[in-house]
Amino acid sequence: MAKYIVKRLIISVLTILVLCTVVFFAIKFIPGDPFSGPEYTEQMRQQLHELYGYDKPVWQQYLSYMGNLLHGDLGISVYYRGRAVVDIIAGAFPQSLDLGLRALITATVVGIGLGILAALNRKKPLDYISIIIAIIGISIPSFVVASLLQYVLAIVFPIFPVARYTSFAHTILPTIALALPTIARFSRFMRTSMLEVIDSDFVKTARSKGLKKRQIIFSHEVRNSLLPLLSILGPTTASLLMGSFVVESIFAIPGLGNYFVESINTQDYSLIMGLTIFYGVFLVTINFVIDILYGVVDPRIRLGGNKNG
């Protein structure tokens, strides 16, 4: 187990290192100068370049950026003059996390429930309904869902507030919009995995022992079908993050995603760099935790070594 954890840890750290380096140099390659507008005099330009360290050679900037990164310092925003990128992230992350967790919980409960119901009612109307929901959830882009929900349920029929994120009623539409693709993914995956378990020998044994139906469903079928779901938790987190970019910007939620979209449009290089690195580190950490969890619940993974390598 220790060997497995160390191996995963090395890969994660390496990934973060590569990510930071790639992001840093990529952003340095973007042509143009954020301080080249007509409102800047030559002297101001020089002072600003000195302030942001743009006057030094790139490798020096890289070393000092990486050094600062170790102290948790991501530099100063270009657009929000004078605000540290870390402060912006710290101010906006709670909202994003809140929305993300709501969506994840909704998606887990609804998606897994739908998947179980579909598998138990195979080839019956309920199964087809869940398949249709799954296909719609996968194929309609989240920004279309979000904007249509906003248009129908907040503008045409003003049941929910249009935007912002201040009360429970405000959270409902964004949560649905963000959760739908994940509900689809979970229900599909759960259905397949459950059908596999239903056909397996130990379920037949349980049935022939005369166990109660409910007992078979919950302690044999559902329990064993949940395990493979861990493997898509990583990509799910990533897709929730990506979805949050558009959902937050449509519903004007002051979260990280909104800043991300805004920093692209305002060419705020230090904010883009900081946010990208933050997202990357966040995802790599989550993947690391999931890998470890997977190793704990399924010994085949760690004992068999990496199935890819």
Next chain:
Amino acid sequence: MADLTKLELYEHVGADQAEAEHISRPQLSYAKDVARRFFSNKVAMFSVVVLAILVIMAIVGPMVCQYNYQSTDVGAVSQKLAEGGREALGPDSEHWFGIDTLGRDLWARVWVGTRYSLIIGFVAAVVQAIIGILVGCVSGYFGGMVDVIIMRAVDILDSIPYLIYVIIIMMIFGSGLFPIMAALTLTGWLSMARMVRSQILTLKNEDYVLAARNLDTKPIRIMLKHLIPNCMGIIIVSLSMAIPNAIFSEAYLSFLGIGLSAPLTSLGQLISTGIQEMQNYPYQLIIPSIVISLLMLSLQLIGDGLRDAVDPKLRK
């Protein structure tokens, strides 16, 4: 009941050698078998029809309408607004899908947008499939150190959400048709490489590969003649999944404002404009949304149908 033990009830027919060897049903190759399963799938066939209509509309749509997709007519907009209010901009007999606030014909724009979305989807998917197949083949066939290095690199690249790369690439090279295809290609080959590699790992121990190797066949020939044709099933399936993914990513980038830039247009871009105008001109959001949803749905269902046809065991 008659006595079944009476011998005169039975007749000796003998064995006709020619009859026994005769194959009564037509022979099916693997490809024919897959095609037969795919064509008998009603949902998939219906999706093929929908997709075909969309493709034809993307080609013909802008031609049958007398308006250009990029020429603006602000005068007509203000005139219409003055005469008939906001509804006057909406769909009518002259402009089938209405016009946008700059006076551009939405019918032409939607189908030109569909055209670009399709081009981006297909080209990006095909190119990333080629890269993925090459890398997967080399990694799987040669194994050893080459494999370890390539797969570690793939692991590392894969653990960062690809849209972050795409966003950065788009920011460096600006927005346009070529940069967006390059950006989607550069990050999309990872899953294909992984899948091809794992397939090759099982295939390369097959007897016919061993035979080819004993005959001193060059590795490149083994790959092209023996390994890749036998992976074709999964390659086609993941290709059919990669196309909607690429279209999806392009729409997403356009929504963020870094996809295709004017005068080019795509469905994602139309939707993102539509969202801004949604309160006053809902049709500008609804029409492109329906088109992209139909496109994604049909591609997704065709992909599902192909997967079931290639490997019926996966069907549940």
